[in-house]
Amino acid sequence: AKEIVLKAQILAGGRGKGVFNSGLKGGVHLTKDPKVVGQLAKQMIGYNLATKQTSKEGVKVNKVMVAEALDISRETYLAILMDRSCNGPVLVGSPQGGVDIEEVAASNPELIFKEQIDIFEGIKDSQAQRMAENLGFVGPLRNQAADQIRKLYNLFLKIDATQVEVNPFGETPEGQVVCFDAKINFDDNAEFRQKDIFALDDKSENEPMENEAARYDLKYIGLDGNIACFVNGAGLAMATCDIIFLNGGKPANFLDLGGGVKEAQVYQAFKLLTSDPKTGNRHPELGLRASVANLPKAQRKLALVVLSVSFLVVSETWTSVDVTAIYLQEKGPSVTACATSQLMKG
Numbered sequence: 001a002k003e004i005v006l007k008a009q010i011l012a013g014g015r016g017k018g019v020f021n022s023g024l025k026g027g028v029h030l031t032k033d034p035k036v037v038g039q040l041a042k043q044m045i046g047y048n049l050a051t052k053q054t055s056k057e058g059v060k061v062n063k064v065m066v067a068e069a070l071d072i073s074r075e076t077y078l079a080i081l082m083d084r085s086c087n088g089p090v091l092v093g094s095p096q097g098g099v100d101i102e103e104v105a106a107s108n109p110e111l112i113f114k115e116q117i118d119i120f121e122g123i124k125d126s127q128a129q130r131m132a133e134n135l136g137f138v139g140p141l142r143n144q145a146a147d148q149i150r151k152l153y154n155l156f157l158k159i160d161a162t163q164v165e166v167n168p169f170g171e172t173p174e175g176q177v178v179c180f181d182a183k184i185n186f187d188d189n190a191e192f193r194q195k196d197i198f199a200l201d202d203k204s205e206n207e208p209m210e211n212e213a214a215r216y217d218l219k220y221i222g223l224d225g226n227i228a229c230f231v232n233g234a235g236l237a238m239a240t241c242d243i244i245f246l247n248g249g250k251p252a253n254f255l256d257l258g259g260g261v262k263e264a265q266v267y268q269a270f271k272l273l274t275s276d277p278k279t280g281n282r283h284p285e286l287g288l289r290a291s292v293a294n295l296p297k298a299q300r301k302l303a304l305v306v307l308s309v310s311f312l313v314v315s316e317t318w319t320s321v322d323v324t325a326i327y328l329q330e331k332g333p334s335v336t337a338c339a340t341s342q343l344m345k346g
Contacts, residue, residue, distance in 0.1 A: 003030050003069035004037055008044050010059045011205050013183065014051035014100075021058065022047040030069055037066060055224065059205050072180060075168035076135040077101050078149065080156045082163070083116075089156065091115040091127065091149070095136040097168040123153045135169070137177065144177040145169075152179075159197060160190030209253075209272055216268045218257060225250025228273040232257040252278045 008015055008027035015027030024043040031037060041064050050058030075098035083090040093113045096104050105112050113134040115127045125146070132145035148169075156164045163185040171177050191198045203211050213220030219234070223241075227249050231237040234256045241251045253276065257269060273279065 003032050004034070005030055005065075005067055005069040006037060006040050006044070007065045007067075008049050008061045009063040009065055010049055010051075010054070010061055011202075012049075012051050012053040012059060014053050015049065018049045018051035018054075018058070020044060020047045020049050020061075027051070027061075041066070055222070062204070070178065070180065071173050072098075072168060072170045072178075073173045074136070075170040075180075076137075077104070077167045078131075078135065078152070078169035079163065079165040079167075080117075080153055080161075081165070086116050088119045089117045089153075091117060091123065091131055091153070093131050093135050093169075095134065097170060101167065117153070122157075123150055125150075137171070141171055141175065141177055148177050148179065159184070160187045160194050161185060162187050209276065213255070213268075213272055216265050218255065218265060218269055218272070220256075220272060221254040222276075222278075223251050223253055224278075225252045226278050228252050228255075228276060228279045230255055230257075230269060230273055232261065234258075252276055 006029045008018075010027070018027045019025050020027070020043060022043045024040070024047070027044070027049045029040050031040065044061050044064050046061070048058035048060050050056060075096075077092075077094040077097035079092045079101075080089055081092065082088070091114065092101075094101060094104050094111050096108065096111050101112075113131060115123075115131055117123050117127070128146035128149040129142065131149055132142045135145060137145040152164055152166065155161070161184055163183070165183040166179045166181070167183075168180045169177075170180055186194065186197060203214075207222045209222060210220050225244070227244055229237060229240050229244070229251050231240050237254050237256045241254060244251050253273070255269060255273065257265060
């Protein structure tokens with residue numbers, strides 16, 4: 001009998017090494033027994049799968065893909081992604097596929113091959129052939145692989161992708177080059193011309209707070225710490241998280257207001273931060289103040305470096321907002337960070 005593969009359908013990598021809260025290990029399973037398919041599916045559907053790319057709680061699995069397994073005689077890695085360092089797309093490949101590419105890059109960097117793609121000329125035949133050769137394809141398989149690489153680049157352009165990752169990009173015993181598994185990221189700025197693709201977006205896996213933030217054009221990512229961050233600018237937000245880590249703390253979130261923020265967005269941002277149970281905040285109203293001098297010495301230093309940001313608000317009511325994040329209270333192991341505001345009428 002042919003092997004059957006079951007794959008838990010969540011938007012996260014590392015499923016093969018993940019763990020379900022049902023006790024089942026692995027989000028990818030192979031079996032030749034149809035009866036086992038149902039047993040495995042019951043231990044997947046409705047349970048949370050935790051991987052290295054999810055939170056500790058994991059993500060609830062609502063769907064499981066069941067398909068006929070294909071035999072793979074050799075696995076490689078292939079990706080096309082946007083690289084800011086060269087202002088365009090880059091073709092990345094490795095003859096060592098089917099594993100985490102980060103591990104390969106760390107242990108065997110010489111096995112990572114790159115081809116910078118000219119955005120005006122597109123991928124050249126010589127580049128596709130060279131990458132196919134570097135991946136270890138020989139004879140007719142080399143031409144097959146090069147053809148697949150060119151088609152993947154055309155797909156990358158057509159769907160406004162920022163990343164098309166195929167792992168494994170492999171060959172079968174019958175001599176066919178196959179894209180066995182793929183991960184695709186799309187450019188959010190291209191939603192207006194990729195309506196069909198974005199209509200497929202399943203937001204049920206997102207944290208409720210992420211969906212709520214998106215309603216107000218706020219960029220929110222929940223983290224595992226207990227220090228709330230409220231920042232305008234992605235670069236400053238990342239720097240704030242780094243500073244918190246360097247001083248022994250852990251951020252509870254990444255929250256970027258971006259430019260052109262309105263007072264309604266500021267209000268909603270405060271609501272998001274103060275409703276997060278991880279920060280242990282019992283004071284959801286705005287305008288609360290606490291003296292940094294009254295905090296324990298160890299927390300005082302961290303409070304001063306958590307966040308200080310000011311920005312203009314273009315609106316009918318407010319002309320500017322000055323926001324500073326400070327600690328309000330220490331409750332057991334959880335130290336609360338809350339933002340206080342000075343709103344100045346125009």
